[in-house]
Amino acid sequence: MTATSSAPPRRKRTAMEVLASIRQPKVAVMLALGFSSGLPFLLTGNTLAYWLRDEGTSLKAIGFISWVGLAYSLKVFWAPVVDRVDVPLLGRLGRRRGWMALAQILVAAGLLAMAIVGPAGPGGLTVIGAFALVAAFASATQDIVIDAWRIEAAADSDEQGLLSSAAALGYRAALIATDALILAVAARIGWAGSYVVFALAMGIGLVATWFALEPARADAVMHSKAPLWTPRGFFDAVVGPFIDFFAQHKTLGLLMLAAIAIYRLPDFVMGPMYNPYYHDLGLTKDTVAAVRGSVGLAGALVGVAVGGLSAVRLGLFPTLIVGAVLQGLGTASFALLGLVPGNVEVFGAVMAGDNFVQGYAGVALIAYMSSLTSLGYTATQYALLSSAYAILGKFLKGFSGVVVEALAAHGGLMRAYETAFVGAGLIAVPALVLFVVLARLQGRLDARTAAAAAATA
Secondary structure, three states, X not given: OOOOOOOOOOOOOOHHHHHHHOOOHHHHHHHHHHHHHHHHHHHOOHHHHHHHHHOOOOHHHXXXXXXXXXXXXOHHHOHHHHHHOOOOOHHHHOHHHHHHHHHHHHHHHHHHHHHHHOOOOOOHHHHHHHHHHHHHXXXXXXXXXXXXXXXXXXXXXXXXXXXXXXXXXXXXXXXHHHHHHHHHXXXXXXXXXXXXXXXXXXXXXXXXXXXXXXXXXXXXXXXXXXXXXXXXXXXXXXXXXXXXXXXXXXXXXXXXXXXXXXXXXXXXXXXXXHHHHHHHHOOOHHHHHHHHHHHHHHHHXXXXXXXXXXXXXXXXXHHHHHHHHHXXXXXXXXXXXXXXXXXXXXXXXXXXXXXXXXXXXXXXXXXXXXXXXXXXXXXXXXXXXXXXXXXXXXHHHHHHHHHHHHHXXXXXXXXXXXXXXXXXXXXXXXXXXXXXXXXXXXXXXXXXXXXXXXXXX
16 A cells, blocks of 8 residues: 555656656755765765775674664664654754754764764774764664655655655765765865765755655644554554554565565675775775766666666566566676776776666665555654665675685685675575565455456446
């Protein structure tokens, strides 16, 4: 059941009407909020790993510190508070906008603190890891409320697709900026200075929050519910979203959660090793930044566009299935870099292909998870789904450094990287199988529902 499924059937928009919708202010706001949502993700993850490797940190320590990203996987536990409680003072902006502003301020503060202490500062990895955790926690909170706003602000399924694409574009732009542009900045003013620059860039999110409009219909539904601090309100906020989800999807809901949980594993499990890999290949920061910011950016934008078009024309399940296959191939392709160390052409081809794949699969998964939420429980249900998709990968990636170092003891570092990337690519197979099964079961369920509706007509 979608957040808008209770609305009466709408006429399918023409291509010209969809293009006209792009000029809506809410699309521009969504693009900026998507950027704000994506900005902290790599700064507390893969990009932080590059900084740590530059400081001589071991792969094992880099892998373990990546566990700060588990905050994104645990957000379902505080999502009910975001759904039901107004932020003091900032709550005057509205429930969604108030939480957005608070989270964005805390993210900026966490990134600034990381810049000030650095890996070599007092307390070393422990202190910078603690501030990274603060930034990740605030970033996860920002994701909860922005995802809820995106779903609730959409007038219909077409607009939901439009806002999802805008969010994905903004998010991918932020990933490119914090994955590529930051390397060029860090090469000139240092890692600490670059983190200050990107902490200030969180102002883009604050501006977008100011211009965002509270989704009135969803706001009315949320405020009609009992307060969180009452027994009935607490039960409905914490347990209600799960009851509603499984009432809608029944036992199929468990299979949905399992498929979502393993869909992005190929990219997740090797996440902390990408930047150390480039470092150990001898690629300069400027080279990595240039490739990511050119063919990498182009691949990501095309991937998002093709993924959105595929979801509309082919349907969600075919798009998800194709995305699973492409993800496995994209991750495994990084093994090619170890065969031709320093070859910029091969690096560019692999980077372009992987960014296309991640953009394509990301849009498909966002659209699928959005389609499973219900109005009144949007933030918590989407947090449940996005936590499910992230928690296993976030946990497993903490061991990526241990795996690479163990493999290196037997066949050398480059061979270890190659083996690990191929192995990660093969992890796409279970997700492929699960979504094929889900597509068939959902098809049978839809056929039975249509037959029952025809019989009672």
